[in-house]
Amino acid sequence: MSLIIKQHSKLTSQLVNWTLFILSLALIIITLYLIFINVPTDANLGISQRIFYIHVPIAWLGMISIVVVAIASALYLWTKNNKWDDLAYSTAEYGMMFATLIIVTGAVWAKPVWGVWWTWDSKLTTTLILWFIYASYLILRAYGPKGIQQARYAAIIALIGAIDAPIIYLATQWWRTAHPSYVVGPLESSGGLDPQMRTAFLVSMITFTVLYVFLLSNRYKIRRSETELDELYQEVLIIE
Amino acid sequence: MPEDKTLESQMSETNFVSTNRIKLLISALVLLGALCYFAFMAFQGATVYYYTVGEAKDINTSNSEQMLRVSGKLVPTSFTRKVKSTKAYFELTDGTYTMEAIHDGLLPDLFFNEHSEIILEGSFSDDHIFHSQNVIVKCPSKYVAIEENQS
DSSP states (O other): OHHHHHHHHHHHHHHHHHHHHHHHHHHHHHHHHIIIIISOOBTTTBGGGGGHHHHHHHHHHHHHHHHHHHHHHHHHHHHOOHHHHHHHHHHHHHHHHHHHHHHHHHHHHHHHHTSSSOOOOHHHHHHHHHHHHHHHHHHHHHHSOOTHHHHHHHHHHHHHHTTHHHHHHHHHHHSOOSSOSOSSSTTOOTTOBOHHHHHHHHHHHHHHHHHHHHHHHHHHHHHHHHHHHHHHHHHHHHHO | OHHHHHHHHHHHHHHHHHHHHHHHHHHHHHHHHHHHHHHHHHHHHHSOOOEEHHHHHTSOTTSTTOOEEEEEEEOGGGOEEOTTOOEEEEEEEOSSOEEEEEEESOOOGGGGOTTOEEEEEEEEOTTSOEEEEEEEEEOOSOBOBOOTTTO
16 A cells, blocks of 8 residues: 555656656746847847846845755754755755856856956855855865764754845845846836846746756755665664 | 773763863854954945945045045046047046046946946045046946837
């Protein structure tokens, strides 16, 4: 009976995985069409503004990742269930990737528009801090003490690190920066974005988020297997 | 007798672990303190990313080595550049005050855009002319489609 249930849940999981994969692929094609063909060119920034549809969704994922890592870490500290630690670890890896991409796509956009690759404005500096938070988290996971202690230390880094995400978001409001004030989102000034650009932006946000869920769920499954294998190995060691 | 020895060695081991922990705690505290101090010092200076032209007007020019950033809009008629020279003379304004500035070097494409806000990195000379070393163009916070007939 349990075997049937297990097989059934495996099938469901595979079905969900394939659905996410096909959905991501379809959405990527639509988004690319919107960004490069459908969307009008910006009157002031010209062709370079099109990176906006990639840069902002990436920034959203980079910032939300640290929040996910922190929530999963808090749940791990609360429940002591390894599943949460695995989720935190898997998310941190993607967070690191997206934090790197925020800085790279930002620099590529800043050069033609601002005239510099980098400037020490508050939004850039706090994003760099986020990158260092991910880096220290992953360094700890690679070289720190093994086992429960490592997971706990890492959880504390994540909990402290998550404070940075709202600071990055609100930097434009709190300090003078080279970034424009909010073009979209809850703090936007009205009419900040052309309607066609808004559609492309929203579709791109959905695309990146779906792709993120697909990638993360797969990384999480691999991490789960690694942990389970590790636990089995520990059990064998105890028996011996 | 051997039991006592084990106990003794166990105790010394516990002591060793606890002194190690104290050392770790102290170094962590020192590091955290240093980090907070640096963060505080850095934030004091860095939270003001740039001054407006009006604020910069009041800055004492005797300390002319001091690097700062000043932001304003270009006064379109003020821009001059000699033939075969990279040295540009122009004025920035915040609507009320204007400031003379000199920049030697390339200028970003959006420098002359009427919607652009310009941030100059540099220092004031004694005659209160701003000598810019870097030009950063702050882009407009509105994205509008280019007119069909323009493209």
